[in-house]
Amino acid sequence: MTTLSLSHFLLTSAIIFVIGLIGFVTRRNMIVMFLCTELMFQAAAIAMIAFGHYHGDVSGQVFVIFILTVAAAEAALALGLVVLLFRRRATLSAEAWSELGEA
Amino acid sequence: MIDGAGFPVAVEASGPSWAALILWLPAISTVLCGLCAAFKVRNKLAAWITVALLGGSFVLTASLFAGYEQPVTIHVLDWIGITWGDTSFVANFAFYIDSLTLLWMLFVTGLGTLIALYASEYMEQDVGGGYSRFFAGISIFLFAMTALVMGDNLLMLYLGWEGVGFASYWLIGYYYKKPSAVAAAKKAFIVNRIGDLGLALGIYLIWQTFGTVQYAELFTELQAGSYTEIAGGWTVQAIPFLLMLAAFGKSAQLPLYVWLPDAMEGPTPVSALIHAATMVTAGVYLLCRMFPLMALNELALPVVAWVGGLTALLAATIAMAQYDIKRIFAYSTISQLGYMFLGVGLLTTSGAAYHVFTHAFFKAVLFLTAGVVMHGMAGQLDLRKVSGLRKLPGWRITSYTMLYACMCLAGVPIVTNGFWSKDAIMAEAFAAHGPGFGALAIIALITALLTAYYTFRVWFRVCAGPVHYEPGDELHGESTGRFQPHAPRLIINAVLVAITVGAVVSIFCADWVLGMVGDSTAAGGIPGEHHVAEGASVWSDPHAWMPWVASVIGLVGIAIAWYFHLANRKAADKFKQVLQGNVLTAWLPKALENKWYVDELYHATIRAPLWLLGRILNLFDRYVLDMVFVDGIARLPRMLGRGFQPLANGVLQSYAVSMIGGVALVAVLVFVMPELMAMLSGLMGGGR
Numbered sequence: 001m002t003t004l005s006l007s008h009f010l011l012t013s014a015i016i017f018v019i020g021l022i023g024f025v026t027r028r029n030m031i032v033m034f035l036c037t038e039l040m041f042q043a044a045a046i047a048m049i050a051f052g053h054y055h056g057d058v059s060g061q062v063f064v065i066f067i068l069t070v071a072a073a074e075a076a077l078a079l080g081l082v083v084l085l086f087r088r089r090a091t092l093s094a095e096a097w098s099e100l101g102e103a
Numbered sequence: 104m105i106d107g108a109g110f111p112v113a114v115e116a117s118g119p120s121w122a123a124l125i126l127w128l129p130a131i132s133t134v135l136c137g138l139c140a141a142f143k144v145r146n147k148l149a150a151w152i153t154v155a156l157l158g159g160s161f162v163l164t165a166s167l168f169a170g171y172e173q174p175v176t177i178h179v180l181d182w183i184g185i186t187w188g189d190t191s192f193v194a195n196f197a198f199y200i201d202s203l204t205l206l207w208m209l210f211v212t213g214l215g216t217l218i219a220l221y222a223s224e225y226m227e228q229d230v231g232g233g234y235s236r237f238f239a240g241i242s243i244f245l246f247a248m249t250a251l252v253m254g255d256n257l258l259m260l261y262l263g264w265e266g267v268g269f270a271s272y273w274l275i276g277y278y279y280k281k282p283s284a285v286a287a288a289k290k291a292f293i294v295n296r297i298g299d300l301g302l303a304l305g306i307y308l309i310w311q312t313f314g315t316v317q318y319a320e321l322f323t324e325l326q327a328g329s330y331t332e333i334a335g336g337w338t339v340q341a342i343p344f345l346l347m348l349a350a351f352g353k354s355a356q357l358p359l360y361v362w363l364p365d366a367m368e369g370p371t372p373v374s375a376l377i378h379a380a381t382m383v384t385a386g387v388y389l390l391c392r393m394f395p396l397m398a399l400n401e402l403a404l405p406v407v408a409w410v411g412g413l414t415a416l417l418a419a420t421i422a423m424a425q426y427d428i429k430r431i432f433a434y435s436t437i438s439q440l441g442y443m444f445l446g447v448g449l450l451t452t453s454g455a456a457y458h459v460f461t462h463a464f465f466k467a468v469l470f471l472t473a474g475v476v477m478h479g480m481a482g483q484l485d486l487r488k489v490s491g492l493r494k495l496p497g498w499r500i501t502s503y504t505m506l507y508a509c510m511c512l513a514g515v516p517i518v519t520n521g522f523w524s525k526d527a528i529m530a531e532a533f534a535a536h537g538p539g540f541g542a543l544a545i546i547a548l549i550t551a552l553l554t555a556y557y558t559f560r561v562w563f564r565v566c567a568g569p570v571h572y573e574p575g576d577e578l579h580g581e582s583t584g585r586f587q588p589h590a591p592r593l594i595i596n597a598v599l600v601a602i603t604v605g606a607v608v609s610i611f612c613a614d615w616v617l618g619m620v621g622d623s624t625a626a627g628g629i630p631g632e633h634h635v636a637e638g639a640s641v642w643s644d645p646h647a648w649m650p651w652v653a654s655v656i657g658l659v660g661i662a663i664a665w666y667f668h669l670a671n672r673k674a675a676d677k678f679k680q681v682l683q684g685n686v687l688t689a690w691l692p693k694a695l696e697n698k699w700y701v702d703e704l705y706h707a708t709i710r711a712p713l714w715l716l717g718r719i720l721n722l723f724d725r726y727v728l729d730m731v732f733v734d735g736i737a738r739l740p741r742m743l744g745r746g747f748q749p750l751a752n753g754v755l756q757s758y759a760v761s762m763i764g765g766v767a768l769v770a771v772l773v774f775v776m777p778e779l780m781a782m783l784s785g786l787m788g789g790g791r
Contacts, residue, residue: 021763025756033755098753 009050017043028093030082034075041071110395110626111174112322113199113255118177119170122198125163125208126179126253129246132156136239149235150223153242157219160249161212167200168209174201174623176255176319183258190314199255199318203623206456206616207252207388210463214380214602215245221471221598222372224591225478237277241376244270248381252388257306257316260389264302264353267382268295274376275369287365294362298352302389305345309396312339318392322624325395343403346393347410354386354440357414361702364433371474374429378436379467384459387443391452391625405537408448412532412543412550415441417699419553423560424695428473428484431561435512436466438554445547446528449535452625454527457616461520464606465511471599472505476565479588482575486561491570497590502566504599509562511606513555513661516654520609525551526653527613533645544645548656555660563669 020039027033045064052060082092089096132153139149179196186192198204219241226237247266254260269292276288310316313324350356355363363383367374377383390397390407397403415438422434439462446455476492477484493502511521529551532544574586591599620626667675682688694700750761 025759025763028756094755097755 006050006054010047013043013047013050015043016040016046028095030085030092030094031079033094034078034082038071038075041067110322110326110624111201111622112326112624113174113176113201113319115319116175116177118175118198118200119167121163122167122177122200123179125160125167125212126196126198126246126249128156128160128163129242129249132242133239133246136235136242140235140239143231144235145231147223147227147230147234149238150219150226153219153238154216154223157212157216157242157245160245161209161216164205164208164212168205171200171202171205174199176200192310192316194256194258194316196259197255197317198253200253201623202619203388203391203456203625204253206460206619207384208249210460211248211252211380211384212245213605214463214467215241215248215376217598217602218372218375218380218467218471221375221474221595222370224594225372225474226370233277237274237370240270240273240277241372244274244376244381248385251385255318257309257318260392261302261306264349264385264389265299267353267385268292268299271295271366271373271377271382274373275366277369277373281368284368287362287368291362291366294359295352298349298359298386301345301348301352305342305349308338308342308345312342318624322395340400343397343400344406346389346396347403347407350386350389350444351410352386353389354383354444355437356386356440356444357410357417360414360418360437361705363437364430364698367427367429367433371429371470371477374433375467375470375474378433378470379463383436383440384463387440387447387455387459390444390447391456391620391623394447394452394625404448404450405540406448408445408532408537408540408543411441411444411446411448412546413441414438415445415550416546416553419550419557420695421698422557423553424692426485426487428476428486428561428565429470430484431486431557432466432469432473435469435554435558436462438550439466439512441550442525442528442547445532445543449528449531449537449540451528451531451535453617453620454524454531456620456625457613458521458524458528460612460616461511461524461606461609464602464609465508465519465521468504468508468599468602468606469512471595471602472501472508475501475591475595475599477575479590480572480574481586483573484575486564488573489565490568490572492566492572494570495588495590498588500596500599501591504603505566506562507603507606509558513558514551514653514657515661516650516657518610520606520612522650522653522657523610523613526649529653530645530649533649548652551653552656552660555657556664559661559664560668563664564672567669568672 017040020036020043023036023039024033027036045067048060048063048067050060052058052063085097086092135152135156136149139152177198177200179198182196183192183194219238222237222241226234229237244267247263247270249263250266251260251263254263272288272292275291276285278284306316309321313321315321315324348359352359363378366377369377397407418434418437418441422431422438425431425434439458443455443458443462446452446458473484476489479498480489483489492498507519511519513519514522514525516522529544529547532540532547572588574588667678679692682692697703750757
């Protein structure tokens with residue numbers, strides 16, 4: 001364990017991604033679910049930077065910058081949506097929004 | 104065999120322009136009567152329109168006849184004209200006017216007018232109801248018949264042919280609320296369709312063989328004798344038989360005669376029209392018109408003769424045992440049509456045409472008088488329940504015109520037209536040479552005896568004897584006890600007398616008809632070529648001794664009828680009991696009364712299997728096509744939807760799980776499958 005190799009970074013990325021995934025699937029609170037999606041985003045960003053560094057290519061970092069901007073904009077939108085949804089049902093549980101199902 | 108040459112063919116002529124009106128007047132009458140029906144006219148307007156326009160048609164026909172010199176075709180308007188390459192198909196609205204056309208048109212329009220006149224009084228209780236509809240039907244009937252007879256091509260004949268079939272359906276089913284009338288109308292239409300199929304195929308084969316359906320071109324080609332070279336392939340040989348099938352359907356011959364007796368369900372003037380002037384004579388007309396084509400197969404004419412002879416005998420035996428007056432006359436029509444086809448088959452088309460001509464008159468009188476009886480006796484047609492009509496006041500004209508018509512049908516010597524026309528055919532049967540023609544001649548003689556018997560059975564029962572009557576079931580608000588027969592009034596009596604006079608006049612028309620037919624396409628065999636040399640004994644020339652034999656036979660038949668049905672009416676029942684008592688003949692009266700069970704036979708052999716097939720196909724359609732294919736395919740998306748529906752439960756997390764599962768599946772396919780395939784092929788390669 002002297003140097004950090006690519007696989008360390010990828011493993012970290014995978015762990016963070018899976019944590020986000022499990023959080024998204026198991027939690028009902030919409031804000032927490034949203035945070036979990038952000039977590040998965042950042043896991044992907046870590047993988048991008050790791051690959052970029054490994055190949056000596058900056059496009060990975062450029063990508064991440066883009067991801068962060070888009071994520072910021074999207075966070076504003078998503079939180080706005082969550083506020084709207086909360087106003088309608090007075091709850092943050094995702095289970096309150098299941099009319100699409102037939103049953 | 105018949106010569107291709109020997110008859111004049113029509114030339115193109117500008118013709119009198121008013122000739123087209125003969126066809127258009129009944130058509131106009133149809134439209135006007137239809138308007139009367141649409142506006143619910145509550146008087147006899149429709150009848151007078153019909154009588155006037157049909158009468159006009161008759162007058163024009165008569166003047167066309169007066170100015171007739173040679174066969175011509177008169178062009179009215181273009182109809183169908185298609186040409187591609189060397190072939191063409193031309194059928195115009197044009198008339199082929201030769202003496203055969205004129206002969207037919209004279210009695211079609213003449214009797215049609217008189218029958219319409221009769222119907223104006225006969226149908227009067229329907230004024231404001233179906234009256235206008237009835238006369239529209241009569242008019243379209245005459246229009247179709249005119250198109251059939253006058254058309255200068257086979258397609259126009261076909262138009263008229265289908266037209267009379269349709270009109271007969273219309274008129275037989277006139278009492279459309281009566282199930283038996285509706286059934287009879289359908290039966291007439293469907294049985295006729297079988298014949299129509301023959302005509303349609305025949306026309307196609309004629310067009311294919313000769314390249315034209317226009318009479319003038321067709322006959323020119325025939326006269327050139329080119330058909331003897333063509334007469335090889337079976338498609339050409341089949342033409343006479345297909346035309347024959349058509350004629351047998353329309354003219355009610357074996358095996359397609361069953362519709363005619365049921366056609367009695369229509370009003371009586373319709374029966375008179377169908378049986379006397381129009382419809383059933385169309386088959387004879389077709390064979391006369393297409394007579395040169397009958398030579399395409401040498402078996403064709405003997406078959407016609409045999410079918411005609413057997414039909415005549417069969418129908419006559421059935422007529423002997425019926426009790427319904429109109430039904431007896433219906434079978435007599437079939438029987439007499441059998442004689443006509445016998446005549447055509449024996450090459451004496453002139454004899455056949457003369458019999459058509461005389462038959463048209465006396466059969467019209469028979470039906471019209473039967474209609475009077477039915478009308479006056481509130482629907483009573485059972486000859487056992489009406490007797491002694493001639494002694495009732497107001498019934499004398501009916502009784503005696505009926506007597507004369509019966510005499511004509513029975514063939515009372517010298518003074519009746521039926522005697523002379525039937526004689527011409529029967530003598531030819533003895534004179535002609537052909538397969539089994541000797542037996543056929545005997546059949547014709549036996550039929551003549553039966554005819555005389557059953558005809559006078561009706562008259563002696565209904566018009567002679569003690570006065571006695573029971574009303575039928577169509578009482579108009581009268582009780583049975585106070586029933587008074589309605590005697591016919593002026594118009595009906597006048598029509599009866601007029602047609603009877605026509606029948607008398609037609610006695611003297613034999614030579615005229617012979618000449619008319621001889622100048623036409625039907626000039627196949629004018630009697631005379633079979634005559635024996637001068638100086639031979641009377642017995643070797645059937646035309647010499649036939650009048651005597653026929654007279655004796657007719658009178659014997661009448662005498663038998665007189666004994667059983669006038670002098671000693673109980674003897675008839677006794678005779679029936681004797682027949683039923685004997686083991687050998689016990690079946691006979693019942694079989695005759697039930698019309699030899701022909702309807703039942705057709706039911707068992709044709710209708711029932713077809714019905715069964717229909718049921719099977721119906722079930723196939725309902726359970727295989729509809730349920731498996733149509734509904735099955737429709738159900739498939741729904742079933743797929745049902746299968747996937749649980750996934751769409753509205754729970755956000757489960758969607759996420761599906762997405763993850765999908766991605767995982769793709770990952771497995773992309774990353775694991777190539778290695779798996781490689782491993783497998785490695786294993787296979789190792790095995791090899």
